Amino acid sequence: MVNQQFTFAVHIMTALAFSPGEVIGSQTLAASVNTNPVVVRRLLLALRRARLIETFTGKHGGARLRKKPREISLVDIYDAVEPRPVIPVNERKALKKCHVSCNMKSIMSRVAESTEEAVRKHLRGITLAQLVRKVRSR
Amino acid sequence: MVNQQFTFAVHIMTALAFSPGEVIGSQTLAASVNTNPVVVRRLLLALRRARLIETFTGKHGGARLRKKPREISLVDIYDAVEPRPVIPVNERKALKKCHVSCNMKSIMSRVAESTEEAVRKHLRGITLAQLVRKVRSR
DNA sequence: TCAAACTGTAATTAAAACCATTACATTTAA
DNA sequence: TTAAATGTAATGGTTTTAATTACAGTTTGA
Numbered sequence: 001m002v003n004q005q006f007t008f009a010v011h012i013m014t015a016l017a018f019s020p021g022e023v024i025g026s027q028t029l030a031a032s033v034n035t036n037p038v039v040v041r042r043l044l045l046a047l048r049r050a051r052l053i054e055t056f057t058g059k060h061g062g063a064r065l066r067k068k069p070r071e072i073s074l075v076d077i078y079d080a081v082e083p084r085p086v087i088p089v090n091e092r093k094a095l096k097k098c099h100v101s102c103n104m105k106s107i108m109s110r111v112a113e114s115t116e117e118a119v120r121k122h123l124r125g126i127t128l129a130q131l132v133r134k135v136r137s138r
Numbered sequence: 139m140v141n142q143q144f145t146f147a148v149h150i151m152t153a154l155a156f157s158p159g160e161v162i163g164s165q166t167l168a169a170s171v172n173t174n175p176v177v178v179r180r181l182l183l184a185l186r187r188a189r190l191i192e193t194f195t196g197k198h199g200g201a202r203l204r205k206k207p208r209e210i211s212l213v214d215i216y217d218a219v220e221p222r223p224v225i226p227v228n229e230r231k232a233l234k235k236c237h238v239s240c241n242m243k244s245i246m247s248r249v250a251e252s253t254e255e256a257v258r259k260h261l262r263g264i265t266l267a268q269l270v271r272k273v274r275s276r
Numbered sequence: 277t278c279a280a281a282c283t284g285t286a287a288t289t290a291a292a293a294c295c296a297t298t299a300c301a302t303t304t305a306a
Numbered sequence: 307t308t309a310a311a312t313g314t315a316a317t318g319g320t321t322t323t324a325a326t327t328a329c330a331g332t333t334t335g336a
Contacts, residue, residue, distance in 0.1 A: 058333025092172040122256035196304025
């Protein structure tokens with residue numbers, strides 16, 4: 001299985017955006033995502049670090065958006081949860097006598113970086129507001 | 139992250155492109171990538187299925203490109219090895235009473251698909267010939 | 277003031293993904 | 307006919323990921 005943190009985080013943020021201003025607990029969010037509340041809380045911490053949400057402890061605690069859904073794009077969430085790069089670079093040491101081997105790491109690094117940028121650029125164009133609109137239109 | 143199969147496959151293809159027309163064995167390729175010959179052979183099978191290379195069994199066997207490096211782009215290799223999608227969709231069943239939960243799967247599917255397309259579009263712009271040129275220019 | 281309902285966080289377990297490795301049948305060249 | 311390859315199945319070990327348990331700290335409100 002691949003890392004679902006980004007997927008989970010988008011779900012959580014969409015749920016928060018769907019009920020503007022409301023404070024929602026990790027229990028409720030976990031039920032919506034169908035995962036464990038602790039998993040949700042860890043993601044909420046990451047989203048809070050990125051200043052996308054604020055959280056409240058104690059009874060009636062939970063999380064709430066800090067910005068408007070149209071001001072939050074998926075790249076904000078992507079950066080908040082810091083998923084592994086789309087293309088991993090082979091970190092093993094090169095075969096000295098092989099010209100290709102000696103240069104692949106730096107070459108693949110550039111490919112990986114530019115691909116990452118392409119993904120981020122794409123995600124930048126999708127806002128939470130758009131996702132919420134899709135939820136509502138069904 | 140996508141697994142290293144794509145990274146390994148690009149390395150292998152670059153090595154083949156670096157020695158045009160030459161048949162190179164899995165042993166040699168594995169040494170360049172710094173992995174096991176069996177791992178390489180499995181990738182070679184995938185690349186062959188995609189008709190990017192041809193392989194030869196028996197003594198002096200190995201692999202060779204079937205097209206010119208400038209006619210092979212990284213998306214061809216990407217498609218050949220079929221890595222897991224960049225964004226995985228949460229396949230768990232939705233919480234019936236939650237409107238967001240019920241719609242997230244189809245919404246995230248579209249996000250995942252379009253992101254995949256963004257990656258493929260980017261990779262389509264990078265050819266093996268370009269990578270080989272970079273190897274040579276060092 | 278105390279119990280209930282939360283969050284924050286560490287530690288552990290379980291499952292999945294990934295790659296390496298072994299083994300061997302088959303093919304080919306010399 | 308032997309040596310050197312590929313093709314491919316099976317197995318094992320490591321790493322990654324998510325689930326779970328546990329509990330201290332915070333807040334609300336009866």
